Amino acid sequence: MRILITAETYPPDINGSAQFARRLARGMLERGHEVHVAAPMPTSGPSRIMDDAGVTEHRFRSHHAFTHPYFRLCFPWEIVREVARLFDDVRPDVVHVQCHYILGRLVVREAVRRGVRVVGTNHFVPENIEPFLPFPQWFVRGYRKVSWWDIARVYGRCDVITAPTPLAVRTMVDNGVPDRAIAVSNGIQAGDYEAAAGEQIEHPDHPIVLFCGRLAVEKNVDELIEAVALIPREKNVHAEIVGEGEQLDRLVKLAHEHGVADRVHFLGFLTDEQLRTAYLRADVFCQPGTAELQSLVTLEAMSASTPVVLANARALPHLADEGRNGYLFSPGNSGDLATKLQLVLDAPPEQRRAMGERSRDMVSRHSFAKTLDTFERLYTGAES
Template sequence: MKLLITAETYPPDVNGSAQFARRLAHGMLERGHEVHVAAPMPTSGPSRIMADRGVVEHRFRSHHAFTHPYFRICFPWEVAREVTRLFDELQPDVVHIQCHYILGRLVAREASRRGIRLIGTNHFIPENIEPFLPFPEWFIKGYRKVSWWDLGRVYGRCDVITAPTPLAVRTMVDNGVADRALAVSNGIDAGHYEAAEGEEIGRQDHPVVLFCGRLAVEKNVNELIEALALIPREKNVHAEIVGEGEQLDRLTALAHRLGVAERVHFLGFLTDEELRRAYLRADVFCQPGTAELQSLVTLEAMSASKPVVLANARALPHLADEGRNGYLFAPGNPGDLARKLQLVLDAPEEQRRAMGERSHQMVSQHSFARTLDRFESLYGGASR
C-alpha cells in the first residue's frame, strides 16, 4: 500500500506522539509499504521534500508557536494548495492522521473528499497545550470545550478512529467524541531495552531514581525533586532527569533551593543507546506526569525490568500492579511520592528484581509488532 501518515509534531520534536509517528512510518516501510509523511517544516523556510532512510517526508512551510518551545504551526492559506497538490501527485491508498490541528484537518478533508480510506489516531488532550496559553482560566475552560468539539468534528470524517489506551478512548467519549474509537497501543520493542548477555551496565554506588520526558509543566518533575528532599539524606538517593524543556531553569533553581542540587542530575537529551543504558542502571523509574494517555517512557523502563512509581492519574494506573511491579502515588503529594520511592528502594534486592520482572511481563501486551499488525489490518479495510 501507499501510505500517507500526517503528524502535526514529528522528529526532531521530542514527545510521544512525534516518536510514535516516526516509528509507525518506519515499521510500515519495513513491511514493504511505500510510506510518505506530511509534517510541518522543523525550521523556517519554504516547503520541501526530505528523505529519512526510505520514508519520504513532505515538510510544509510552518511558523514557530511563540508560546511553545518547539511546536510549529502551518497556516492554512500557505499550505492548503500544497496539500491538494500532494494528493494529486501521490494518490495514496490510505491516509493516517495523528492530530486534528491545521495540517491534520486539511489532510483529513482532502482524503474524505477523494474517498480515500482515512484512519485517525488521537494523542491529544487539552492539558498538553494549556500550560502554553497565556490566558485567564475562563478562557482556558472555553478552549478545552471547543478543542474537544473540534476534534470530534475533524475525526468524524475518519473511517476508523483509534487512541492508545481504553482510558484515552473513554476520555474522548466523555468529552463528546463519537463512541466508535478503538484502543490500539502505541506499542514498544521490548527487546531493545533488555540488557544483552554479559553486558556491563556500570551501576552507580548510590540508589538512582530515573525520569525521562519533556521538562514541561504537566510532567510535574518538581514533585520528584521535592520528594527527593524529603528522603533522609543519609540514604543518598539521586535522581537522573533525562530530557529538555522550558521548565529546566525552574527545576534547577528548585533543586538548589531545597539543598539537593548535588543529587539531581539533569542529563539533557540522550541518544537511544544512552537512554537504554540510563534505564538499565536505574533502580526505579518515576513518572509524575498527570496528562499521560499511555506513557511510552514508562513502557520502556518496564521493558528494562525496572520497578515503577507512577502518579495515580490518566493512563498510568494501568501500568502499576500495586506492590508487585511498583506503586502509585497521589499527584501533588511529594510526601506520598517519597514514601513510595522508599518502599521500592528499601526493599531487598530479590524483591526489587521480582518487581522488575513483573514490569517486563506486563509490557508483553504492548508489542510493537502487534501494533503494526493492527494498523496494517485497519489500513486493509478492517473496522475493528
C-alpha cells in the first residue's frame, strides 16, 4: 500500500504521539509498504520534502506556538494548496491522521473529497494544551468544550476511529466522538528493553525511583519530588528524572526547597541505550501524569521488568495490577505516593522481582507487531 501518515507533532519533537507516529512509519516501511509522512516543519522556512531512511517526509511551513516550548502550527492559508498537491503527487491508498489540528483536518478533508480511506487515531485530550493557555479559567473551560466538539467533527469524517486504550475510547465517545471508535494499543517492542542474557547492570547502593517524560505541568513531577522528601532520609531514596521541558527550572528549585536536591537527579535527554539502562537500573518506575492516554514510557519500563507506581488517572490504571506489579496512588496526594513507593522499595527482593516479572508479562498484550497487524487490516477495510 501507499500510506500517508499525518502528524501534528513528529520527531525531533519528543513526546509519545510523535514517537508513535515515527515507529508506525518505520514499521509499515519494514513491511514493504510505501510510506509518506505529512508533518509541520520543525524550524522556520518553506515547505520541503525530506527522506528519513526510506520514509518520505513532507514537511509543511509552520510557525512556533508562542505559549508552547516546541509545538508548531501550520496556517491553513499557507498550506491548503500544498496539501492538495501532496495528494496529486502521492496518490495514497490510505491516510492515517494522528491529530485533529490544522494539518490533520486539511488532510482529512482532502482525503474525503477524493474518496481515499481515512483512519484517525486520537492521542489528544484538551488537558495536554490547557497548561499553555495564558487565559482565565472560564476561557479554559470553554476551550475544552470547543476542543471536544472539534475533535468529534474531524474524526467523525474518518472511516475508522481509534485510540490507544479502551478508556481513551470511552473518553472520546463521552465527549461527542461517534460511538464506533475502537482501541488499538500504541504497541511496544518489549525485547528492546529486556536485559540480555548474562548482562550485568551496575546498580548504586541506594534505591532509585525513575520518571521519564516531558517536564510539563500535567506530568506532575513536583508530586514525585515532594514524595521523595516525605520518605525518611535514612532510606536514602533517590529519584532520577529523565526528560526536558518548560518546568525544569521550577522543579530544580522545588528539590532545593524540600532539601532533596542531593537525591533528585535531572538527567535531561538520554539516548535510547542510556534510557534502556535507566529502566533496568531502576527499582521502581513512577508516572504521576494525569493526562496519559496510554503512556509509552510506562510500557517501556514494564518491558524492563520494573515495578510501577502510577497515578490513578486516565489510562494508567490499566497498567497497574494492584499489589502484583505495583500500586496506584491518588493524584495530587504526595503522601499517598510516598507510601506506595515505600511499599515497593521496602518489599523483599524476591517480591520486587516477582512484581517486575508481572510487569513484563502484562506488556505482552501490547506487542507492536500486533499493532501493525491491526492497522494493516484497518487500512484495507478488512477490520473495522
